[in-house]
Amino acid sequence: MEELRRLFDGLSLSQLSPGEVFLMQLPQDREAVLQTVREGKPIFLRHLQPVDASRTLSLDADDLDWLGDWLRLCRGKLAGMRVGVHVRKADGSPYPYSAADTRALLDAVLAEAGAEPAHKQPDRLVSIYATKDTLYAGIGTPEEMLSDWPGGAVRFQKEDGQISRAKFKLLEAEREFGLDYANFKHALDIGAAPGGWTSLLLERGLKVTAVDPAELHPSLRAYRTLTVLRKNASEVKFDPDSFDLLVCDMSWSPMQMCRLVQDLTPALQSGGTAIVTVKLMHRKPLQTIREVMSRFSEQFEILGARQLFHNREEMTLYMKKK
Template identity: 50%
Template sequence: MEAADALPEESTFICTANRDFAAYAQEELRRLFGSVKSSVLSDREVLLVKLNTGAEEAVRKMTDSRPIFLRHVQPVQFEREGDNVGELLSAAAGFVLGSGLLAAGIKAALQVRKSEGAGGDSAPQLKEWLEELLRGSEAEFVSAGADWIVSVYVTPSGVYAGISRPEDNLSDWSGGAVRFRREEGQLSRAKFKLLEAEREFGLDLSAYRSAVDIGAAPGGWTSLLLERGLKVTAVDPAKLHPSLLKMPNLTYIRKNASEIKFRDNEFDLLVCDMSWSPKLMVQLVTGLLHALAPGGTAIITIKLMHKKPMALIKEVIASLEGSRLQVQRSKQLFHNREEITLYMIKY
């Protein structure tokens, strides 16, 4: 066949976003690739996407673009129709073994997911079963630090499988679902958002000296910063949890942030996770930016309060960047709900 007659390259991926935000992840893909064919695998969260680009180029574009809503991708290099889960899983294992990528000395992570309505055992049980089927490869099966991720997705009508490098999946967690263990006495689930932001953005919170937490109550983010050894000024007209009030590194100001004036360059970290309107959040944050030292970090959440999140995010970022903040990353983290998280540096 002449080169001019060669068929265009295509690739298939399973793409995951936070619940109810798959449409926005799909829009991000359209902006990258133009035409995108997709179908829903799991209600409001997981899509099967066919791209008119080869797999290697598609992965490069998706990772380089650092999408906001697209949380996780896994390649589809094998698919089989059917409703017998045992046969489907065995077929997927055969594909993996036949790839030759798993061998002695290789560390592999097995990530098995199921859509609603898929029969058979639970996803963790299927993972154990898959591991047994792959024992002959002599690879070491790990939960972190893998050389390769083996992804298997089971639906009521078939199975999809692929093998990829962890960095090519946007997240090395199965489906991008970052899980933290809830601690005894933990004040709120909001703490998980800051933990995930630290991991996603490559930060080390313990490297900071002094932080201001705007809208701190009941104290989930403040508690984590105190655990990391920072001096924290928590600002909120609402009450902090009593367990924090005797912490020696805490200064608690029970006022609205708009009523306070700090010294210039007093903090090297500013965080804000308020459940208020984005416009008001921007006003409060920019009003206190004089207290953040040049080169300091800001981590804030934007509440997505209407049906045009792309436009809202663009507007908020423009306002913040006009106030000497440079956005490094914007991401809807797994622990975000109707919001995204921004990581910024003051210049």
């Protein structure tokens, strides 16, 4: 909320789902709002649903009829396009229809309008959100909504033998920042244990040097491309330009993490990539972020800063070494 207030003058916010979903009312027009978001690149805003229409819930078939009639009126915006439908409900919403049932109705309307219902790579998104008393509906592109996942909630399937859910953070960072880890050759994983991030990089074919005083998961011993250093990060040194990727997901204070990464930055090649999580367990997260980014900007160009869906009380930085 604080981040949004800094972005927009005259902003009014009301909470629709505690700590998660808010209704923004703004004096600016839609294009001005989208331009501000593109330029401001919010860290905490994961999804932005336009409200093109709304209705007080009737809790019967009239709700579905209204959604169908509204979408038919929008056919001119959607004909000939691949269109995805997102349906979400706030906790405790009495909206009586499942997401699947609502989506099935709207997919049929889209087909009538000459659009192609699409679950992947849509050109447009129809987004529906039900609260305890209101239905909100809007249409936009995935870029305008900041994500092509409902509510920006990027979900990955847990694998058999997966070492930790931390792996999802690195997968989401790859998607969010347009990376392909397979394009790298040798990665340094600082604070690697139990090995969730290391395992993903090894699976993508990288050589990985993992640094942590704690033990990595035994399943990783099978990789000949893995070097493990059972030490604190402050105790290791590497030759310059040894790595083209540096990753760090440590449960340390932000400033301690920052110092450790900066001390090991000479081992990263010029133009090399760094993916780092910043813990935000203090009372002033925006101030913490500013301080960390200011320190890192001495050695890195900061290309992305986002609180990802799989982050908790933390955010993720995507950087390139100068």
